Amino acid sequence: MAEDLVFYANPMSRARIARWMLEEVGAPYRTEWLTFDGSMKSPEFLAINPMGKVPTIRHGETIVTEAAAICAYLADAFPQAGLAPPTDRRGDYYRWLFFAAGPLEMAVSIKAFGLNVPKERERSIGCGSYGAVMDALSFAVTRHPYITGDTFTAADVYVGAHISWGLQFGTLEPRAEFTAYWDRLKDRPASKRATAIDDEEMHRQLAAAKD
Numbered sequence: 441m442a443e444d445l446v447f448y449a450n451p452m453s454r455a456r457i458a459r460w461m462l463e464e465v466g467a468p469y470r471t472e473w474l475t476f477d478g479s480m481k482s483p484e485f486l487a488i489n490p491m492g493k494v495p496t497i498r499h500g501e502t503i504v505t506e507a508a509a510i511c512a513y514l515a516d517a518f519p520q521a522g523l524a525p526p527t528d529r530r531g532d533y534y535r536w537l538f539f540a541a542g543p544l545e546m547a548v549s550i551k552a553f554g555l556n557v558p559k560e561r562e563r564s565i566g567c568g569s570y571g572a573v574m575d576a577l578s579f580a581v582t583r584h585p586y587i588t589g590d591t592f593t594a595a596d597v598y599v600g601a602h603i604s605w606g607l608q609f610g611t612l613e614p615r616a617e618f619t620a621y622w623d624r625l626k627d628r629p630a631s632k633r634a635t636a637i638d639d640e641e642m643h644r645q646l647a648a649a650k651d
Contacts, residue, residue, distance in 0.1 A: 445469040448485065448496040450476060451642035457507040457601040458495035459638055461594060463630035465518045469497075473641060508541035508598050515594040523594045532588045536580045537595040540602050543567035544577060548602075548611045574613050577603075581621035592628075600625040 447462060447469050449455035453476075462469055474480040474494060481492045489496045489505050496505045497513075504513045512534075515524035525533050547567040550557060562568045580587060580599065587595040603622050606612025625631065 444500055446498040447471045448474055448488070448498075449494050449638075450474055450480070451638035451645065453494050454507045455495035456634065456638050457598060458497065458510045459634040460601060460631050461511045461514050461523075461597045462497075463634045463637075464523060464594075464597060464628075465514050465521045466630075467518050467521075471637075473645075475645075506541070507601075508537055511594040511598050512537060523592075523597075525588050525591070525593060529588070532580075533593055533595045536587045537598050539576065539580070540599045543573050544602055547573040548606060552611050574615070577612075578615060578617050582617050585624060592625075596625060 445462075445467060447455075447458065449459065449471055450473065474485060479485060480494065485496075486492050488498065488503055491505065493505070495507055495510055496503065497510055499513075499517060502513075504510050512524075515521070524530070543566055546565070547570045550567070551570050557565055557569070559569075567573050577599075581603070584590060586592050587599055600622060603612060603618050604626070607614060607618060607622060612618055
């Protein structure tokens with residue numbers, strides 16, 4: 441039942457990643473829309489996620505935060521969706537899913553904020569250099585059609601969302617291999633459904649803010 445799986449979200453956030461994953465899973469869920477400076481910081485929600493951020497899901501008594509963790513959790517919780525490889529073939533799955541959550545997001549954020557890591561300090565930071573991260577991402581998306589091989593998985597949801605965002609807003613180098621990889625994902629029905637849901641709510645919130 442939808443009441444068993446609750447999704448806390450805002451359409452102008454990383455919750456879009458989790459929405460895509462939820463649509464890929466295909467299980468019924470209920471969305472609780474939150475506002476950044478309002479309900480997201482309420483005592484009720486802080487009791488669920490002390491960071492006061494989305495995405496967050498509650499599945500029965502289990503609470504999961506962080507988009508990459510939500511993708512991994514949902515793939516395991518709903519194995520019938522086929523979004524995780526067998527456990528003995530999860531090397532690339534875990535590797536690139538958490539590469540995107542760690543070094544990729546860190547490198548992109550550093551660049552977006554105009555910060556500079558001195559070359560002699562690159563060994564001290566998890567992402568190293570932006571160029572090294574871009575090269576590693578190129579490696580990840582060019583060996584197979586999808587991250588783990590010929591089959592789409594939750595890792596493609598997470599990596600694909602980052603690449604889509606990065607190409608749209610210019611935080612990723614516009615490499616041909618990034619565009620080719622996203623072209624293989626962008627027309628998935630679940631991705632389109634998720635985008636439509638979030639876009640509708642985004643437009644509603646923006647219109648309400650003007651009133």
